[in-house]
Amino acid sequence: MRSIIAERSREKRVEDKVFTAAKAAMDAVAEHGDRAVNATLGVLVDEEGKLVTFDEVWSTYLNLDVAKELASYSASFKGEGEYLDELQRWVFRGIDRRFQSDAVATPGGTGAVGSTFKNYLDPGEEILLPHIGWEPYWIMATENEFTVSEYKLFDGEKFNLESFKEKASKIMEKQGKVMAVINDPCHNPTGYSLTIEEWQKLAGFLNELSAKGPVILLNDIAYIDFSYKGIETRKYMELFNNNTENFLVILAFSISKTLTAYGLRTGAQVAISTSKEVVEDFVRANEFTARSMWSNVPKGGMKLLSKIFSQEEHLNKLIEERQGYVELLRERSDIFVGEAIEAGLPMYPYRDGFFVTLKTSGASEQERIYKKLKEKLIFTIKVNDGIRVAICSLSKRKIRGLAARMKEAFDE
Numbered sequence: 001m002r003s004i005i006a007e008r009s010r011e012k013r014v015e016d017k018v019f020t021a022a023k024a025a026m027d028a029v030a031e032h033g034d035r036a037v038n039a040t041l042g043v044l045v046d047e048e049g050k051l052v053t054f055d056e057v058w059s060t061y062l063n064l065d066v067a068k069e070l071a072s073y074s075a076s077f078k079g080e081g082e083y084l085d086e087l088q089r090w091v092f093r094g095i096d097r098r099f100q101s102d103a104v105a106t107p108g109g110t111g112a113v114g115s116t117f118k119n120y121l122d123p124g125e126e127i128l129l130p131h132i133g134w135e136p137y138w139i140m141a142t143e144n145e146f147t148v149s150e151y152k153l154f155d156g157e158k159f160n161l162e163s164f165k166e167k168a169s170k171i172m173e174k175q176g177k178v179m180a181v182i183n184d185p186c187h188n189p190t191g192y193s194l195t196i197e198e199w200q201k202l203a204g205f206l207n208e209l210s211a212k213g214p215v216i217l218l219n220d221i222a223y224i225d226f227s228y229k230g231i232e233t234r235k236y237m238e239l240f241n242n243n244t245e246n247f248l249v250i251l252a253f254s255i256s257k258t259l260t261a262y263g264l265r266t267g268a269q270v271a272i273s274t275s276k277e278v279v280e281d282f283v284r285a286n287e288f289t290a291r292s293m294w295s296n297v298p299k300g301g302m303k304l305l306s307k308i309f310s311q312e313e314h315l316n317k318l319i320e321e322r323q324g325y326v327e328l329l330r331e332r333s334d335i336f337v338g339e340a341i342e343a344g345l346p347m348y349p350y351r352d353g354f355f356v357t358l359k360t361s362g363a364s365e366q367e368r369i370y371k372k373l374k375e376k377l378i379f380t381i382k383v384n385d386g387i388r389v390a391i392c393s394l395s396k397r398k399i400r401g402l403a404a405r406m407k408e409a410f411d412e
């Protein structure tokens with residue numbers, strides 16, 4: 001008997017670990033109050049536990065013209081022109097750029113990653129992912145019928161360039177083309193960011209590799225505006241001025257984090273290439289995907305960004321407001337990392353961003369520690385080879401002493 005659902009959709013099932021764990025954590029907080037720690041959710045909250053929203057963002061949004069800027073159709077599948085210009089000005093702010101670029105609006109960073117997957121590999125081909133990473137990459141690989149190869153993220157405290165090189169070279173030998181994902185800066189879930197030297201080596205290698213076939217690097221920059229380096233963090237993009245025409249970089253940008261406007265579902269793919277033709281192809285194919293999947297993305301999100309970013313005074317207000325929270329995140333991470341070192345809690349190298357990840361070896365150790373933490377009313381998320389702790393959603397008060405309690409779970 002043929003199934004009603006398509007063969008390729010028979011096994012599809014999203015197991016939402018985060019929301020299931022978050023529900024258990026919220027119940028525990030309701031029952032046990034302050035003793036329970038909810039480190040599950042990847043959203044930024046203030047010291048009182050409230051979701052962070054920026055005044056500059058929502059006062060602008062609530063003043064948009066309902067008929068013209070919210071309710072009416074957007075005129076283009078590619079995205080509103082001003083939005084695409086302003087977001088490129090923003091992501092390339094402070095860098096000397098000589099490459100070609102263009103952008104296509106997408107529903108969130110999720111849409112940017114999904115559309116890129118769809119348009120740069122064919123079904124049956126292999127994609128290179130970090131061995132620890134944002135889970136939807138694997139879901140999208142399945143959706144697009146890719147096989148997955150994984151590079152080890154770390155060699156001790158550093159980015160594991162050797163593992164990346166080895167895996168990418170193997171794929172190039174096999175399929176004559178490589179697409180790899182790098183989530184940087186502020187990698188989810190470890191909070192690692194590559195140094196400029198690491199970027200130099202990575203870009204150098206990918207340029208060399210592109211002599212053998214096309215190379216596409218999907219650089220997921222969802223958390224870029226929470227880097228402790230501020231605008232300086234973009235400096236590595238200048239390396240792309242020297243890319244070969246066979247090496248395309250696509251940035252996945254999202255207003256979910258930049259404006260903490262998760263619900264507005266607005267993002268973009270930004271192509272960077274030294275070839276005009278490659279960029280034109282990028283727009284042509286991704287605009288087509290947009291038309292076939294979501295037509296155009298919510299107009300309000302696009303209008304919101306372009307209104308704020310086109311007026312320096314408003315943009316500065318936003319930057320200042322957000323900077324207060326970047327500092328808060330830094331204080332939280334300083335407390336956690338400092339105490340973790342003192343307690344000898346094993347964790348992956350952290351530089352900046354919303355999360356830290358505890359290091360576990362093997363599924364059974366991970367399960368044991370995860371359960372022990374739960375018994376101590378500490379709710380976290382299991383990731384490949386580790387346990388994610390969302391410091392973005394914990395107040396400094398909750399973080400103090402947490403590393404030592406976690407260490408007990410490792411030792412018991």
Ligand code: PLP
Binds near residue numbers: 256262
């Ligand atoms: N990339 C990473 C690593 C993320 O963690 C997220 C969201 O959590 C996204 C991309 C995309 O988010 P959104 O679709 O909300 O823009």
